[in-house]
Amino acid sequence: MYTYLMLTMRTEKFNQEHVAGHYEFLDRLQAEKRLKMFGPFSDATGGAYVIEADSLEEAAEIGHADPLVASGSSELTIKEWKLKK
Structure with missing residues (x-):
């Protein structure tokens, strides 16, 4: 599993609903x-959230299922995050 930082930034189409x-x-996540x-x-x-996924492609699939992203209310940027402990 890899760690991904999911950045969701509001767009002009942001809808509170x-x-x-x-x-x-x-x-669910x-x-x-x-x-x-x-x-x-x-x-x-x-906002942002951190998830674990098997690949960047899987992280993108997960992120694009977010209702804020799917509706166009937010834009998604995904970064693999190599966290240090």
Whole structure:
């Protein structure tokens, strides 16, 4: 498994109605033990979450299933994160 930083930045099309679905999406990832941490940015421009996935392609598939991303409310940037402990 690899660790990925998922950055979601609000777009001009941001719609608050998709936020509840976004948190349900994160709850599912947490139940699957993929989600390691998450949270919004203090300036309300978006947020980030950290997941584990087998590949960048799998991380992208997961990230594009996020209702905020799928609806166009947020843009997704994915970075493989080589965390140091």
